[in-house]
Amino acid sequence: MSTAAPRTAGPDHLWSVDEHLDDILATVRPLEPIELQLLDAQGCVLVEDVTVPVSLPPFDNSSMDGYAVRVADVAGASERYPAALEVVGDVAAGRAEPPRVGPGQAARIMTGAPLPPGAETVVPVEWTDGGLGEGPVTGMRAHSLAPEGATGQVRVHRPAGARAHVRAEGSDVRAGDRALEAGTVLGPPQISLLAAIGRGTVRVRPRPRVVVLSTGSELVQPGEELGAGRIYDSNSFSLTACARDAGAIAYRVGAVADDADTLRDTIEDQLVRADLVVTTGGVSVGAYDVVREALASVGDEDEPGGGIDFRKLAMQPGKPQGFGSIGPDHTPLLALPGNPVSSYVSFELFARPAIRTLMGLTDVHRPRTRATLAGSGPLTSPEGRRQFLRGRYADGEVAAVGGAGSHLVAALARANALIVVPEDVESVAPGTDVEVILLG
């Protein structure tokens, strides 16, 4: 059940972090599944129960390079009193029809090749003279160099029980077995299994396409010259990287100047390739907060359920936030604040779970743990706001890096965790047990 405040909560409602998150997760729905080529489905969530169409192995086959023989023919064999058998041919994986093995006969067999008719067991080549008429050998000579190995006589030095070194048909999986259940995330071992049972394509939820754009007339592309009063655009880079890290296909649109019409046009233009739009900046109470201006009324009239709601959250950093949907497909849009640390923290808390929900994952959040606060002085936090401080976590301890300022991106680059200070706590002394969100 969602605890989200109703959209009618009004502009003065101070949203808690959990209310805002619940609103997002109650709105965002997993993407419609599509059939993808196996390797394109890596990291995706399976939406079908996959049944094994054909048993694995599909036939009895040898687990060794050796000779396929009858049990009685090698009973009692030893190096001193070897069993001499007529070699009737080779059985190699994927080659022509295997020869029949009669009494007193052997077929030279390769690992993975089907047990030939008449044969009951396999003796490894190391238990034989390899057809050379001398002592035990360590392997076979290549067929292309010594084709005579497929004929002549072989001496077997040890007996073998029935079906020794034979992998039985269906000993891995049987036709009709459930191979994988819907909801499985497809990593390399699952892809291995799907390929092994012959699945070239598979039905999964695709990776979400996330369009990232930053706003601000002061933003300059990194690598270009920085004019007076200007700063470099870092948010569109950092959030594109965050979106990929969350599993999305991310498109960095870059920085858009503070002009409502331009911004609206840009976003509308991008909707065709967006499963989620993330903007940064322009969401606060200033006279040039263009995201708010451009999107606050979008869709109110002819798109029921659409529109972006701008709200204040009881958190630091990241107080001003926007969320809603936009365009004919009600594409979800998260309007994050513009300070680099605010936008990063907001992305981790709100956009990452949204992306992972679109993917159909059930485990959408960063892992959390408890840690002992290290450091020499207490952490302070404003009353009534949940604070997320950048921290460095290791071995059950966490220390704050940098200060609370939301512009401290240098400290962020040294952090590997967020320290959570609850709304009702204004000071946390070293040695206190704190909640920690583990990043990356």
Next chain:
Amino acid sequence: MSTAAPRTAGPDHLWSVDEHLDDILATVRPLEPIELQLLDAQGCVLVEDVTVPVSLPPFDNSSMDGYAVRVADVAGASERYPAALEVVGDVAAGRAEPPRVGPGQAARIMTGAPLPPGAETVVPVEWTDGGLGEGPVTGMRAHSLAPEGATGQVRVHRPAGARAHVRAEGSDVRAGDRALEAGTVLGPPQISLLAAIGRGTVRVRPRPRVVVLSTGSELVQPGEELGAGRIYDSNSFSLTACARDAGAIAYRVGAVADDADTLRDTIEDQLVRADLVVTTGGVSVGAYDVVREALASVGDEDEPGGGIDFRKLAMQPGKPQGFGSIGPDHTPLLALPGNPVSSYVSFELFARPAIRTLMGLTDVHRPRTRATLAGSGPLTSPEGRRQFLRGRYADGEVAAVGGAGSHLVAALARANALIVVPEDVESVAPGTDVEVILLG
């Protein structure tokens, strides 16, 4: 110091897992660095110490939407006795030259905008009447809708000390500071910092390009019809997925039939795009083990230091292995065994560290931990071989899934760990403390 056995150890030397791994890691070298666009460098290792060229913030700027004023002009102000100031214009981020703030004057200022000349502090808009002549406001009206907000009079309801709500130039990082050190892995926060200091490109070791091909005349592409005696090619899919998971750009070449000339031609053809070649199958002692046949002598004559060494390892699964370098650039090549589980385990143990070494990472191995063996019966393991059993790990306990058979790919798909049984242990009872390699 490498403990690798010398190449002259001879064909009968039984290599330990560690000797083989040491040989690989002593041979494979990090790739040459290249300058990459920032977002293309995600996940890569930085090879330069990055110095901050310009302080962050580059200028004193406002942390709030409000009014830039002189301290004396708002001293003693209250809602009852507000300070009435003349608004001389707007200061918005990235806009034209800011107005000068004289005595009795205020400039409307937006978050991030430079503190204008003459101003000493910032009062948030919530501490004023926003120029509307009534009580406190919660924000500004958009400039495009109410341009008169940049002029007229504002009443300030609270005093502010010097430089309140001002972020000082260089308070994040200062020009000349070390931003990031060589060796740093570039995740989203590091990309954020690099963008913020204006770096559009960065010098890193690129992702290795890994060519994956499986060998075997019995292999059929998943999705196609399975003829008698044939199996689906799963290795080229699973190892391509593994290579990507390790951080590589992986090219799946697919299955090559058991013909030495075709295989040699295919590999030579692929070398142009390979930093590492991984093959599966054809490395054992059979008469059709084409990888061994095709590559055992490659480079011996005119490529000193080149050539692929085929060896037996004291491990299960994965006894037969090949490793060496090939072609004019001495491209490293790992020839893994063909059983799906053997190739997967071999990749995780040997190819993944090789890929991560090529990337320049120092942490090249999967994490290991200790766990208590769960289950009803003992695990058995052949003496003298290190066994890697597929297991399911959770909360300090691990249970084996499936058996020891190297063809049990269905069990592999349920595993999230490998249980390590040392060479000198033949049986492990439930309750025993075991070493575990955590996968993915």
